[in-house]
Amino acid sequence: MTRPCDAAFAIPGDIATLTGGYIYERRLLEGLRDLGHDMRHLQLVASFPDPTPAEMAAAVAALVAEDRPLIVDGLVFGAIDTAGLARVRAPIVAMIHHPLAMETGLNPARRAHLYRTERDNLQLARHVLVPSPHARAMLTERYGVSADRITIARPGVEPARLAPSPVTPPLILSVGILHPRKGHDMLINALAGLADLDWQAVIVGNPWDGAHAAALARQLAGSPVSGRVTLAGRVDADRLERLYASASIFALATRYEGHGLVFDEALAHGLPIVSCATGAVPDTVPAATGLLVPPDDPHALAAALRRLLGDGPLHARMRDAARRAGNALPGWQETAAIASRVLERLSLS
Incomplete structure (x- = not known):
């Protein structure tokens, strides 16, 4: 039997960083190694997509x-010199x-530069891996990549390790890096409109954007529900698992997602979801959930949360x-198997 082909994976910064993208790539690297690929981890500078000229050259x-x-x-790919x-x-x-170029908060010149760079760089790729049908459609419609050069490798998910044990008052859990795109500011605004209801909320997220994290802390301090919302920052895996088990609702007021790994995690923990109809979210979150x-x-957003908090039968249907x-979501081994087939085709062509 032929050994799987050798390959390399170029990733900027610390692969243990707690974001959906880094979790995906770490699990993909591990999964390809488990399948027998000799995978070289090429760690590039963490400053991408904004490296210095010297870092770009390196x-x-x-x-x-x-x-x-x-x-x-x-x-790296969307920003590196063409x-x-x-x-x-x-x-x-x-x-x-x-x-x-879809990132939140870019000025027009920066957005245009990133669009041109990524569009031109995509012409140099032999193949493209994306996490969702939405991402594939984005690349075909806006970036001119032919569909036969794109493969969807949907993120895997780990089964819940703890049985559900929802707390009282009900816990609204949000998980996402502290960055403007994740919309935690919108969630805090929405929660302020629910002061008459009984609930508590925890926002978990690595402080990816320090200025935005500080702004969220100031916003929460001035909110009428500040005593009921915890900005937990980065938490370890065990605490996150306990929060998922304790929660009754998962809420993320995201402004855009290419897939949204946290939605899969919420589903794996049987949590009804309140979020935004943007990017890949409608494809990732089944309508019934x-x-x-x-x-x-x-x-x-407040109206949707109010509805789930106040309608027990609706919550039960969405929970189920x-x-x-x-339970139907793929595991990480399936994600790795898809990428493995792509690498094998390239090695033979």
Whole structure:
């Protein structure tokens, strides 16, 4: 039996970083190794997508030196110098969670630059891995990538380790890095409109954007429900598992998602979801499991939360639907198997 092909995976910064994208790539790297691939982890500078000129040159040199099929993380791929990328002779697989130009808060010039760079770089990729049908459609419709060059490798999910044990008052749990795109500011605004109801809330998230994390803390301090909402920051896996088990509702007021791994985690824990109809969220959250509202609409978000908190039969139906959907989700080994087939095709072509 032929041994699976050698390959490399270029990832910026610390692979243990707690974001959905890093969790995905760490599990993918581990899964490919488990399948027998000799996977070289090429750790690039953490400053992508905004490296200094010297860091950019070093990253280009590292990619050019590779002699095996090369998966390149989207933070690098969408921002790296196109002329430098064109010098890479190894077949390139772009790992695009969502286009960089779709990030929240970019000024028009920066957005345009990232769009042009990623569009041009995508022409140099032999293949593209994406986490969702939405991401594939985005690349075909806006970036001109042919559908036959794109493979969906849906994130896997781990089964819940603890049985549900919802607390009283009901816990509203939100999980997402402290970054404007995740909409925690909208969630805090929405919760302020629910002061007449009995609930508690915890927002878990790595403080990815320090200025935004500080702004959230100030916003919460001035909120009429500040005593009922905890900005927990980064938590370890055991505490996060206990929070999922204790929660009654998962809420994320996101402004955009290329997939949204935390929604799969919420489903795996049987939690009804309140979120926003944006990006890949409608594809990731089955209709029977959640209530989706327009992004940047705290009043609609509050109304959806109020409905779930006050309608026991609706909550029970959505909880049961979430459990069924969570039980049907793929594991990480399936994600790795899809990527493995892509690498094998490249090694034979």
